[in-house]
Amino acid sequence: MSRFVYYLLISNMVANVIAAGPRILFSKSEQGAIVSMVLALFFGVFINWALIRSFKAFPGKSLPQILDLYVNRWISIPILLVLGTIWYIAGLQTLITYVDLLLRFLTPEMSVFTTLSMFIVVISFGVIMKSRSILFTLELVFVLLLPFAIYYVVKLYFSPQISWDHVKLAMTFIDNPPNYLVFSTTLFFFTGTFDIIILNSLFKKKMTFGLKQATLVFLLGVFTIFTTYFIPIGVLGFDRIEDIIYPWIFTSDSIRMKYGVIERVVFIFLLIFLAIAFLNIVIHWHISFNLFENVFRLKKSMTDKGKTIRTCLLLVVFWVVAFLVTVKLTEYDLFTYSSYYFNLMFVVIIGLLGLLWVLNRRAKS
Amino acid sequence: MGEVENEAPAYLNRLAKQLAPSADVVKKTLKSKERIVHLLYLKSVVDMMQLQEIIVKPFYELPKEQNFADYIGSLPYETNMPSGDEDVLIEITKGNVFVMLDKQINLLELKMIASNTVQEAKMEPTIHGPQLGLSDSLETNINVIRQRYHQPSLIIETLQLEEASNRSYALVYDKDIVRPKLLKVLKKRIQSIDAKLIQGSSDLQHHMNDVKYSLFPTTLLTERPDRVLHNMAAGKVIIIVDGSPHALIAPTVFFDFMASMEDNYYSFWVVKLIQFLRYGGLFTCIMLPALYVGITSYTPDVFRTELALTVAASRIGVPYPSFIEVFFMLIFIELLTEASMRLPTTISATATTVGGLILGTAAVEAALTSNILVIVVSLVAISTFVIPISEMNYAIRVCRFLLLIYTTVFGLAGLVLGMLGLIIYLVNKDSFGEPYLRLFWKNRQEELEADEQ
Numbered sequence: 001m002s003r004f005v006y007y008l009l010i011s012n013m014v015a016n017v018i019a020a021g022p023r024i025l026f027s028k029s030e031q032g033a034i035v036s037m038v039l040a041l042f043f044g045v046f047i048n049w050a051l052i053r054s055f056k057a058f059p060g061k062s063l064p065q066i067l068d069l070y071v072n073r074w075i076s077i078p079i080l081l082v083l084g085t086i087w088y089i090a091g092l093q094t095l096i097t098y099v100d101l102l103l104r105f106l107t108p109e110m111s112v113f114t115t116l117s118m119f120i121v122v123i124s125f126g127v128i129m130k131s132r133s134i135l136f137t138l139e140l141v142f143v144l145l146l147p148f149a150i151y152y153v154v155k156l157y158f159s160p161q162i163s164w165d166h167v168k169l170a171m172t173f174i175d176n177p178p179n180y181l182v183f184s185t186t187l188f189f190f191t192g193t194f195d196i197i198i199l200n201s202l203f204k205k206k207m208t209f210g211l212k213q214a215t216l217v218f219l220l221g222v223f224t225i226f227t228t229y230f231i232p233i234g235v236l237g238f239d240r241i242e243d244i245i246y247p248w249i250f251t252s253d254s255i256r257m258k259y260g261v262i263e264r265v266v267f268i269f270l271l272i273f274l275a276i277a278f279l280n281i282v283i284h285w286h287i288s289f290n291l292f293e294n295v296f297r298l299k300k301s302m303t304d305k306g307k308t309i310r311t312c313l314l315l316v317v318f319w320v321v322a323f324l325v326t327v328k329l330t331e332y333d334l335f336t337y338s339s340y341y342f343n344l345m346f347v348v349i350i351g352l353l354g355l356l357w358v359l360n361r362r363a364k365s
Numbered sequence: 366m367g368e369v370e371n372e373a374p375a376y377l378n379r380l381a382k383q384l385a386p387s388a389d390v391v392k393k394t395l396k397s398k399e400r401i402v403h404l405l406y407l408k409s410v411v412d413m414m415q416l417q418e419i420i421v422k423p424f425y426e427l428p429k430e431q432n433f434a435d436y437i438g439s440l441p442y443e444t445n446m447p448s449g450d451e452d453v454l455i456e457i458t459k460g461n462v463f464v465m466l467d468k469q470i471n472l473l474e475l476k477m478i479a480s481n482t483v484q485e486a487k488m489e490p491t492i493h494g495p496q497l498g499l500s501d502s503l504e505t506n507i508n509v510i511r512q513r514y515h516q517p518s519l520i521i522e523t524l525q526l527e528e529a530s531n532r533s534y535a536l537v538y539d540k541d542i543v544r545p546k547l548l549k550v551l552k553k554r555i556q557s558i559d560a561k562l563i564q565g566s567s568d569l570q571h572h573m574n575d576v577k578y579s580l581f582p583t584t585l586l587t588e589r590p591d592r593v594l595h596n597m598a599a600g601k602v603i604i605i606v607d608g609s610p611h612a613l614i615a616p617t618v619f620f621d622f623m624a625s626m627e628d629n630y631y632s633f634w635v636v637k638l639i640q641f642l643r644y645g646g647l648f649t650c651i652m653l654p655a656l657y658v659g660i661t662s663y664t665p666d667v668f669r670t671e672l673a674l675t676v677a678a679s680r681i682g683v684p685y686p687s688f689i690e691v692f693f694m695l696i697f698i699e700l701l702t703e704a705s706m707r708l709p710t711t712i713s714a715t716a717t718t719v720g721g722l723i724l725g726t727a728a729v730e731a732a733l734t735s736n737i738l739v740i741v742v743s744l745v746a747i748s749t750f751v752i753p754i755s756e757m758n759y760a761i762r763v764c765r766f767l768l769l770i771y772t773t774v775f776g777l778a779g780l781v782l783g784m785l786g787l788i789i790y791l792v793n794k795d796s797f798g799e800p801y802l803r804l805f806w807k808n809r810q811e812e813l814e815a816d817e818q
Contacts, residue, residue: 107663107776118775122786125793133793136803140788143804263669274781282789 001052001207004135005193007142008283009048009217012192013224015280017248018273019097020338022228024185026242029233032176036183037229041221043183044190047349048217051193052209054356057363060204063197064294070362077295079355083197084291086348088318089341091284095119096326096334098277105249106270116326119281124315126282127289131199134286141275148272152252153227155265159255162234170233181339184346189224190217191349195283198290245331289314377403377465383454395424400433403465410460412477419475420464434466437473444472455531481505484610489589489753493630498588503535503607509590510537514597518542526555526569526606529562534569534606537593542600550797551602551615565609573615580763582756583796585617591626616797622757623647646751651765651787653745654691655772655780657738661687663776675737682732688773690734694742695769697724699762702746 016022025033058066063083067076099115107115126134156162196203232247235254244250252269262268292314329337377392384390389409395402402424406416419440427433444461447453453472457463460476481502486495499506507521518541526532534555538548558572570584584604587593588611593603596614604613614621623643628636661680665673683690701720705713721743728734745765752758764787771783791802 102778106778110776114775115778118771118779118782122782122789125786126789129789129793132800133789136792136800137789139804140792140802141785261669261672262667264667267664267667271777271781274778275785278782278785 001209001213002203002205004138004199004203005052005196005207006216006220007135007138008195008199009190009192010142010220011138011276011279011283012195013189013220014276015094015273016189017228018101018246018277019094020335021185021188021342022232022247023242023245023335024339024342025182025229026232026244026247028179028182029170029238029242030173030176032173032179033182033229034171034174035176036178036180037186037225039178040183040186040190041218041225044187044221045214045218047187047353048190048193049209049214050353051196051356052207052213054353054360055196055200056206056208057360058200059206060201062199062201062290064291065201066359066363070359080291080295082348083352084288084295086345087284087288087291088321091281091288092322092325093334093338093341094277094280094284095123095322096329098274098281099326100331100334101246101249101270102274104246105266112327113323116323119278120319122278123281123285124319126278127285127315127318128311129286131286131290132202134283135199135202138279138283141279145272145275148268152265152268152272155255155257156227156231156235156251159235161254162231163237164234166238167230167234169238170230181343185339185342186225187349188342188345189228190221191345194349194352195287197352198287285318289318374403374465376470377405377463380450380454380457380463381405383450384457395421397425399429400424400466402433405457405463405465406475407457407460410458410477411462412460412475415475415477416462420462420473434469437464437466437471438469440471440473442473442475444474446470446472455525458531459533478502478504483509484588486588488755489587489592489626491589491625491627491630494591494626495589497590499590499593499605499610499612501608501610503533503605506605506612507535507537510593510597510603513590513594514539516541519597524552524555526558526563528558528560530564532563532607534604537597537603537605539597539600542598543602544600547616547797547799548602551604554797555604563606566604566606566611566613567609569604569606570613573613581619581760581791581794581801582622583615583617583794583801585614585621585754586611586756587614587754588612589626591629595626595629596621616795616799618796618799619791619802622754623752625753643751643753646748647761650745650748650752651761651768652780652784653741654695654765655768655783656777657741658688658691658769659772659777659780662773667777676735679735679737683735684732687738688769690738691742691769694728694734694738695745695766697728698742698746702749 025037028036061069064076064080067079095116099112099119102115103110103112126137232251233241235251236244236247241247249266249269253264253266255265256263257265293310296310296314381390381392384405384407387407389407391404391406391408393404395404402420404420419442420437423436424433427436444456447456453463456472460478461472461474464471464473478501481500481504483497483500483505486498499509503523510521511519516539518539520536520538520540522536523533524536526534536548536551554573554575555569558569560568560572563569563572566586570582570586574583585592585596593612593614596617597603601614601616604615606613625639625643628640631639660667661676665677667673668676680687680690697720701717704720705717708716725739725743729736729739749758749762752761768780768783768787771786772780775782788802792800794801
């Protein structure tokens with residue numbers, strides 16, 4: 001796999017820490033969370049393998065291009081529409097959660113509109129820029145954030161507040177039967193790779209997914225799941241953790257830097273995750289934008305003016321929907337709809353893999 | 366011996382007529398018993414001594430059995446004869462001597478260049494490495510490069526700008542490493558420049574930028590021969606314009622602007638320290654003013670309590686919000702920088718002292734700014750100059766204001782988002798097909814090839 005595919009995977013894994021993911025996991029902590037997470041871990045590696053394998057036959061081609069080659073346009077349009085919507089919601093979910101976080105913890109006196117509008121310029125630019133630039137941005141921001149991230153993780157793992165006893169306590173619930181919601185939520189951690197349905201057009205070299213890659217994905221998964229689930233339990237305790245809306249903010253806020261210029265780690269957390277959330281939204285919306293662009297490709301040769309109008313219209317729709325939803329949605333709704341979304345995601349992933357399998361068969365024959 | 370024709374040929378007269386009534390046009394006929402030569406040149410650009418030595422003396426001293434035409438033809442100073450009248454005239458204005466001998470016509474390059482001495486490197490001084498830069502003359506510059514790079518693959522293509530000055534310029538590159546596509550793009554870009562007059566490489570740099578409203582430079586202007594070579598050996602193309610002591614390097618990416626040539630001269634850890642300082646300076650000078658606004662006006666609780674109180678205490682008495690304070694001080698410091706750049710060195714020292722020391726202290730005492738802001742602004746001003754290339758320096762100064770505005774409107778989160786916005790802008794920009802900002806780990810060449818499709 002190209003190194004950029006790992007970045008995509010990691011960005012999705014990390015971004016989920018601030019989204020509704022952890023809260024869903026904790027809500028089922030006594031109803032089979034652990035078994036489901038372990039199952040999802042293996043299944044997550046499997047879907048990554050299946051994805052890379054099915055794209056192996058089409059190096060340098062994105063899904064819309066492949067669909068154009070092997071499928072009638074009347075079949076490909078609904079597929080692209082569904083996928084575009086799914087990816088749009090993925091970005092929207094991160095956006096709403098992050099706006100909520102900012103309003104709650106960083107700038108409480110700001111209005112929702114101001115907070116949302118600070119994203120407009122930057123994210124719109126990110127959405128319409130070249131796909132190639134997205135990958136480079138991802139790498140660059142990761143490198144810039146890496147020192148902070150390492151510091152943060154080390155600080156978490158070695159903080160005196162962690163009670164490993166509570167972690168052990170949480171682990172005793174390993175014998176519950178698995179839960180579908182937890183399974184699909186955890187599986188969503190592994191779906192970062194699926195961004196290659198568009199970005200694959202940049203990966204000209206054939207990608208392999210052997211034992212080495214599988215181990216790496218597995219280890220990344222283990223680390224993410226363990227950190228997401230057990231560290232807050234260790235810091236905040238096992239008993240009432242399901243009642244906390246943003247377990248990760250609380251976890252970060254409970255550790256401090258004794259000698260730092262900034263004392264509360266939560267601010268470092270918020271600013272790191274602002275960058276991660278930004279990347280996540282840009283990637284998801286960029287994919288979604290490209291999928292929609294392929295749907296609304298009326299003629300083979302569109303004029304430049306037509307393209308600009310299409311771009312503007314799509315962006316306007318993106319932002320109008322984002323504004324409406326963000327203003328309307330309460331915290332409870334966000335949690336509920338996120339659960340629905342994760343549940344749906346599993347079906348979509350299976351469907352997408354099935355589609356790719358069919359395309360592979362067609363390509364061979 | 367037949368009769369020697371006295372009259373200047375029509376062609377020469379026609380050329381001379383087009384140059385007239387300039388005072389420095391010389392139309393001369395050398396005549397001896399058996400031969401006659403017509404010369405046409407501009408005496409202001411032709412080296413008289415050479416003309417005397419090379420053409421006039423031999424003309425009279427050569428034994429008559431030897432053919433003067435052959436002698437002229439064998440001279441190493443010959444330039445290619447262009448086809449049209451117009452082009453011949455341009456060659457004459459460049460310092461060529463038009464020699465007409467019966468039916469044979471030659472152009473001899475006997476240029477006199479007033480300033481072909483190599484100048485001291487003023488803009489990018491280093492402690493080690495060459496202390497001398499380039500010169501005004503194209504030939505000298507090519508000589509400087511050739512002297513340091515002995516490879517048959519080094520190609521120097523001399524071409525001519527198609528605008529009023531008809532300046533010649535040279536594309537210098539190593540044909541083994543340069544990407545052919547880049548060369549094509551570059552040539553096309555230069556040819557498509559639609560400008561009335563180009564004064565030198567600095568203008569050319571401006572015109573080669575394909576975006577109308579651009580901020581960051583896509584080509585690098587340098588006066589250091591070591592930078593020229595360093596970049597050429599990395600597969601870049603150097604453009605040297607005659608009459609300009611700067612060379613243009615294309616394509617350039619962000620990191621080229623952040624490299625000082627001294628990075629190649631010191632030991633590893635020293636270089637790492639210097640680079641760390643440089644990038645630290647870069648981030649400081651972009652982010653610090655915005656950070657001050659974000660923290661004092663939006664989220665003072667980010668800092669630990671003692672520090673937050675110190676900052677707040679230093680702002681006691683300042684009658685307006687922090688962003689006005691920062692804008693006021695930043696504009697003040699920009700004015701100071703601009704003023705000291707434009708003034709002669711003797712006066713600029715006074716300006717800096719008056720501005721920096723006295724006004725700074727007075728502003729604090731008058732409660733127009735806080736003490737901490739004075740420190741912040743001077744830190745920003747100093748760290749701006751850590752960036753080695755001045756074009757980048759200017760661009761960063763503009764970015765600082767943009768980021769400040771974004772933070773003023775949106776707070777600390779706006780600062781981070783604005784910074785990310787700047788990064789994606791830079792990543793998405795490209796310089797002649799090469800991405801402007803990105804990290805290279807390995808298989809650089811492979812990635813570049815993937816880009817080309």
